[in-house]
Amino acid sequence: MSSSTDSPTRDLRGETPMANDPAHRSESVEIDEQPFLDATVEAKSKYGRFNLAIIGGSGVGKSSLVNAVFGRDWAKVGKGLPVTRGVQYFNDDSLGIWDVEGFEIGSQVPPAEQLRTHLDAISKSSKVQQISVVWYCVKANDDRLTPADIAMIRELDAQGLPVILVLTKVDWIKNPITGQHGVAKGVEKFVEWLNAPVDPQTNLPIDIPYRSVILTSTQDKHGKGKGHGLGELVADTLAISPDNEKDAFRIAQRLNLPWKRELARPVIAAATTAAAGAAAVPVPIADAAILAPIQLGMMARIATIYDLEIKTMMSAGALAQVEHSSPGAPSPAACSS
Numbered sequence: 001m002s003s004s005t006d007s008p009t010r011d012l013r014g015e016t017p018m019a020n021d022p023a024h025r026s027e028s029v030e031i032d033e034q035p036f037l038d039a040t041v042e043a044k045s046k047y048g049r050f051n052l053a054i055i056g057g058s059g060v061g062k063s064s065l066v067n068a069v070f071g072r073d074w075a076k077v078g079k080g081l082p083v084t085r086g087v088q089y090f091n092d093d094s095l096g097i098w099d100v101e102g103f104e105i106g107s108q109v110p111p112a113e114q115l116r117t118h119l120d121a122i123s124k125s126s127k128v129q130q131i132s133v134v135w136y137c138v139k140a141n142d143d144r145l146t147p148a149d150i151a152m153i154r155e156l157d158a159q160g161l162p163v164i165l166v167l168t169k170v171d172w173i174k175n176p177i178t179g180q181h182g183v184a185k186g187v188e189k190f191v192e193w194l195n196a197p198v199d200p201q202t203n204l205p206i207d208i209p210y211r212s213v214i215l216t217s218t219q220d221k222h223g224k225g226k227g228h229g230l231g232e233l234v235a236d237t238l239a240i241s242p243d244n245e246k247d248a249f250r251i252a253q254r255l256n257l258p259w260k261r262e263l264a265r266p267v268i269a270a271a272t273t274a275a276a277g278a279a280a281v282p283v284p285i286a287d288a289a290i291l292a293p294i295q296l297g298m299m300a301r302i303a304t305i306y307d308l309e310i311k312t313m314m315s316a317g318a319l320a321q322v323e324h325s326s327p328g329a330p331s332p333a334a335c336s337s
Contacts, residue, residue, distance in 0.1 A: 035293035039300035047304065049096050049128055050241070050248035053161070055115075055152065056137030057102035061168040061218065065137070068218040068227050069234060070095055071254040071307075087118050089129065094307055095252040096129055098122060103148035111148035112155040119159055132245050133162055133237050140167040140183070140215065143190045145197075150208055157209035162240040164233065165194065165210040170217045172228050181228060183215065191215065212236050230255055251305055263305045271298035 054062045067073050072095065086101040100118055103111040122131060134156050138149065156163050167190075172181040183191075194213045197206050214236060216229035234255050241249050250259040274294045302308075 033296070036296040036300045039297035040304060043301045043304035044093050047094070047251055048245065048248045049091065049094055050245055050252045051091075051096035051098065051129055051131050052237075053098040053100055053122075053131045053134045054137060055100045055102060055134060055156075056168075060102070060137045060139055062099060062137055064218040065135070065166070065168065065216065066097060068230055069253055069255055070097075072097075086114075087121060089125070091129070094248065094304075098131060103146075103152060110151070112151040115152045115155045116159075119155075119161075131161055132241050132249070133164065135166045135233075135237075136163050136210065137166045137168050140170040140187045140190070143186050145194070145208065150206075153208055153210055163210040164236055164240070165213045166233065167191070167213065167215045168217070170215045170228065172217060187215070211240050251307055254307070260305050264302050267298055267301045267305070271295065 054066065056062050063073075072090070072092070086104075088099045090097040090099065100115075103114060107114060109117075122129070136149070136153055136156070138145065153163055153165070167187070170183055170187060172183060174181050182188075191213060194208075197208050198204060199206050214229055214233045216227065216233055218227040218230070234253050237253075238246055238249055238259075247263060250256070250263060253259075271294055275291050
């Protein structure tokens with residue numbers, strides 16, 4: 001017969017009653033990070049990378065545009081991968097940027113031929129680096145498209161690439177009475193011409209095959225404030241993106257968070273259903289051992305959608321929340337994202 005000083009009673013699984021107490025159960029479970037890593041790889045493979053070509057001369061504001069829309073700072077990244085003269089490629093898991101210089105004044109090579117050479121070099125890259133959409137950038141105060149600009153836009157269209165003409169560095173003027181923002185008369189006339197271009201010599205319509213014209217600024221003329229026109233640029237880019245790459249663009253951009261929430265909802269719903277089902281099954285192991293992989297998988301997919309760093313999502317605090325979360329429900333932090 002056992003005395004009162006014997007070790008605590010153990011059940012058939014060798015566990016003490018305290019180990020089965022929900023208040024203490026999670027302390028005995030070691031969280032395995034592998035489900036998070038596996039789900040991250042699966043999600044990144046599913047959504048892929050969105051590749052955008054940005055064409056324009058020096059000083060047109062390409063890097064500022066990328067930073068404003070995608071939250072990537074080229075200045076911090078440094079030089080991209082030099083593909084050929086005049087072309088660089090910057091990329092991470094969700095976004096690829098082809099930085100293509102505009103036509104060099106004084107070049108002996110015709111603009112369309114110069115661009116064709118660049119595009120041929122890009123076409124030799126891997127499948128995951130191929131261009132989906134082109135932003136052709138021109139400073140708003142240039143007040144005109146040059147023959148070189150028109151030739152290059154036509155070449156892009158001939159190669160099946162959808163083009164948005166982006167007017168950059170627009171000086172927006174706020175009406176003190178209505179509060180509405182407008183542009184200078186010169187820019188207004190430029191946009192009118194772009195919407196219905198005609199040859200100034202013959203006064204006949206000319207075809208310049210861009211899909212839309214977007215006026216943008218990443219800050220005001222004093223270097224402060226929020227940008228203008230960026231939401232419209234993002235919406236138009238999504239609209240003309242290939243159907244199988246729209247989700248990749250939703251993930252790569254940082255301006256429209258509702259798009260990301262829409263992508264995250266089915267992930268959360270699936271994890272909630274799986275967690276509820278797992279918690280209802282009477283298996284002889286701690287609930288946390290079953291639920292943690294489900295929660296970690298959900299966190300990984302949400303981290304991919306919101307383009308969060310793995311080290312942030314795998315922090316001690318995030319793992320502790322998974323370990324101590326209520327059985328049958330995904331982690332509160334992930335669900336509120």
